[in-house]
Amino acid sequence: MQEGVPFTTLVERFGLSRFERDVLLLAACAEIDTGIPALIAQAQGDPARPFPTFALAMSLFADPSWDAMSPARPLRAQQLIEMHPSASLSLLTAPLRVDERIASHIKGVNYLDERLAGMVAPMVDTGLLPPSHEALAQGLARWFSTPHASGLLQLVGSHLATKADIVARAAALAGFPAYAMQADGLPGSVDDLGRFERLWSREAQLQPVILFVEGIDAVEPLTGEDSKALAHPRWPRALTRMAGPCVLDVRQPLAGLDTAAVIAVDPPSDLERRARWHAVLTTGDQPPPDTVVARLAGEFTASGSQIDLAARRAHAFAAEGDDPIDRVGAVAAHAWGDCVQRAGATLAGITRWVQPRITIDDVKLPAEEKAQLERLIRHARQRSIVSGQFGFDERTDRGLGITALLYGESGTGKTYAAEAVAHELSLGLAVVDLATVTSKYIGETQKNLRRIFDAADHGGAVLCFDEADALFGRRSEIKDSHDRYANAEINYLLTRMEHFTGVAILATNQKHALDSAFMRRLRFVIGFPFPGVEERSAIWRTVFPPQTPLEDLDYERLARFALSGGGIFSAALAAAHDAAADGQPVSMHHVLEAVRSELRKLERPVAEAEFRTRTAVREPAEVVA
Numbered sequence: 060m061q062e063g064v065p066f067t068t069l070v071e072r073f074g075l076s077r078f079e080r081d082v083l084l085l086a087a088c089a090e091i092d093t094g095i096p097a098l099i100a101q102a103q104g105d106p107a108r109p110f111p112t113f114a115l116a117m118s119l120f121a122d123p124s125w126d127a128m129s130p131a132r133p134l135r136a137q138q139l140i141e142m143h144p145s146a147s148l149s150l151l152t153a154p155l156r157v158d159e160r161i162a163s164h165i166k167g168v169n170y171l172d173e174r175l176a177g178m179v180a181p182m183v184d185t186g187l188l189p190p191s192h193e194a195l196a197q198g199l200a201r202w203f204s205t206p207h208a209s210g211l212l213q214l215v216g217s218h219l220a221t222k223a224d225i226v227a228r229a230a231a232l233a234g235f236p237a238y239a240m241q242a243d244g245l246p247g248s249v250d251d252l253g254r255f256e257r258l259w260s261r262e263a264q265l266q267p268v269i270l271f272v273e274g275i276d277a278v279e280p281l282t283g284e285d286s287k288a289l290a291h292p293r294w295p296r297a298l299t300r301m302a303g304p305c306v307l308d309v310r311q312p313l314a315g316l317d318t319a320a321v322i323a324v325d326p327p328s329d330l331e332r333r334a335r336w337h338a339v340l341t342t343g344d345q346p347p348p349d350t351v352v353a354r355l356a357g358e359f360t361a362s363g364s365q366i367d368l369a370a371r372r373a374h375a376f377a378a379e380g381d382d383p384i385d386r387v388g389a390v391a392a393h394a395w396g397d398c399v400q401r402a403g404a405t406l407a408g409i410t411r412w413v414q415p416r417i418t419i420d421d422v423k424l425p426a427e428e429k430a431q432l433e434r435l436i437r438h439a440r441q442r443s444i445v446s447g448q449f450g451f452d453e454r455t456d457r458g459l460g461i462t463a464l465l466y467g468e469s470g471t472g473k474t475y476a477a478e479a480v481a482h483e484l485s486l487g488l489a490v491v492d493l494a495t496v497t498s499k500y501i502g503e504t505q506k507n508l509r510r511i512f513d514a515a516d517h518g519g520a521v522l523c524f525d526e527a528d529a530l531f532g533r534r535s536e537i538k539d540s541h542d543r544y545a546n547a548e549i550n551y552l553l554t555r556m557e558h559f560t561g562v563a564i565l566a567t568n569q570k571h572a573l574d575s576a577f578m579r580r581l582r583f584v585i586g587f588p589f590p591g592v593e594e595r596s597a598i599w600r601t602v603f604p605p606q607t608p609l610e611d612l613d614y615e616r617l618a619r620f621a622l623s624g625g626g627i628f629s630a631a632l633a634a635a636h637d638a639a640a641d642g643q644p645v646s647m648h649h650v651l652e653a654v655r656s657e658l659r660k661l662e663r664p665v666a667e668a669e670f671r672t673r674t675a676v677r678e679p680a681e682v683v684a
Contacts, residue, residue, distance in 0.1 A: 066084070073133040073264060081120040091165070112153065140155050140157055142155060164265050182238060185224060195229075199229035212304065215309055218326040218517070223239060230269045233269075238268065241274060256298075259301050260303070264302050267303070270301070272298070327363060345386070359517065369394045377393050399519045411490040412490075417478040419436065436484065460561050462564075464581045466585075472625070476587070477566060480521055489511070495507070515559070523564045524563070528572040530552065598624050599617045600614050630657045631653070
């Protein structure tokens with residue numbers, strides 16, 4: 060019972076009485092000394108009972124106490140020992156067995172309980188944080204280091220990676236291990252949640268340990284009959300009963316946790332991100348260009364650990380070269396691509412992720428509309444400089460993103476242009492799938508939209524709302540609860556679009572159906588007119604890939620047919636299939652047949668005289684057919 064011995068520390072931390080201490084030691088002896096079971100059997104006068112029991116403890120030790128076996132006392136409440144009563148064995152004669160984790164602790168071996176290890180992941184300190192976050196981490200470390208520190212701390216904000224960096228750094232400064240777990244990994248049933256609470260509390264008393272729960276306010280409480288059996292709504296209050304510090308990742312402070320401390324956490328500032336990118340991209344004595352650093356810092360709202368990880372991968376993948384300048388450029392390009400792919404991984408499950416291949420030169424528009432689209436791209440490239448260096452983000456946090464409406468008839472190239480914008484910005488295109496966003500359940504649509512905007516706010520993607528009138532429609536007069544909630548969805552979109560800092564494109568063929576309040580929030584409104592003869596000729600000249608075998612196509616003649624860009628592409632694709640089936644290059648008679656079919660599909664007049672080919676020779680039966 061010397062001071063500092065693990066068993067003595069355990070007794071003190073769990074507040075065991077003298078009798079409870081002796082009962083625990085009796086159960087532990089059987090696990091430590093192989094000669095003890097025989098002595099126990101001899102003491103009980105039964106060779107078949109080499110295990111300790113409560114009855115044996117009552118007869119051996121002074122000041123026996125019945126309440127030591129109470130579920131409210133530490134031996135059972137903290138699962139220090141296990142009891143296995145049965146029909147043939149009473150509570151007095153049931154075997155007592157020390158818990159495996161407790162036995163290991165008594166032996167001086169410390170590890171995270173295996174029942175918890177599968178639910179959490181160790182957090183790793185990535186090193187020195189930006190100055191503002193380093194100061195916060197040091198403050199947290201002082202709290203962690205307070206003897207018997209416990210309680211809840213809510214880190215408020217939308218950037219999870221930054222909060223994780225701060226917690227990992229604070230734990231490292233305090234010299235304690237920290238573990239992160241997903242909120243949806245918490246047990247669902249009341250009994251399982253209570254068991255988790257007891258096990259973690261016990262672990263925190265055995266050794267200093269920090270728990271970081273990620274996204275606890277993102278998991279929806281269950282409703283209906285399921286909520287009677289499952290404990291999701293009780294999570295926050297259950298966590299308040301745990302021993303040891305517990306840090307919650309939340310977007311907004313949770314209600315009902317008045318005793319929990321609240322700290323707002325913002326991601327690293329633009330200047331802090333620039334400093335970090337500059338340090339990690341420097342190769343040898345060659346620093347990266349300031350323009351590259353500024354664009355990386357402005358586009359991606361990344362934490363220090365995310366920047367470091369992207370840079371390590373970039374340095375590993377960039378080929379070694381003799382020219383250090385080329386090497387720096389390659390590393391920066393790989394780092395940019397890594398950040399875009401990280402954004403794609405986040406948005407892929409909630410949007411349709413597209414790797415853009417269309418360039419701005421592929422978009423055929425009249426000069427004025429084309430100039431507006433190019434201006435949109437220029438503004439999107441420079442938005443971080445305007446908001447950061449020019450100081451607009453200090454004036455307001457609204458309207459700093461780039462939002463554009465592309466409207467026109469179906470097939471005029473609106474989504475095609477959105478892909479070109481993403482390509483010119485070297486970003487991915489996240490197309491919002493209305494089927495997965497909209498829900499008949501009240502409030503679900505807003506939650507789905509929030510997930511999309513939160514992910515896109517961190518950079519790496521252009522958001523595209525195809526058929527935007529389905530989401531951004533006009534608010535209606537409130538006649539019933541459905542109208543009220545439909546209007547609430549539009550109001551949410553109005554607010555969120557104004558605070559969005561990325562690039563969002565709305566595409567629709569029903570401009571008049573959009574709520575007028577959106578127009579003020581749109582930076583660009585670009586019409587996509589039905590292509591004229593000149594635009595159609597340009598589209599026909601570029602619609603076939605370079606490797607497609609072509610034979611004497613008359614582009615000026617084809618341009619006379621009133622087809623949109625989408626119709627031209629459909630006709631070109633059909634002509635290529637026909638030519639492949641014939642084993643021939645794509646020729647005029649293949650294209651004309653495809654154009655005739657496309658016009659009929661669109662229920663447009665077909666002048667047969669226009670389709671008499673002058674270059675192809677057919678069999679008479681084929682001409683008649």
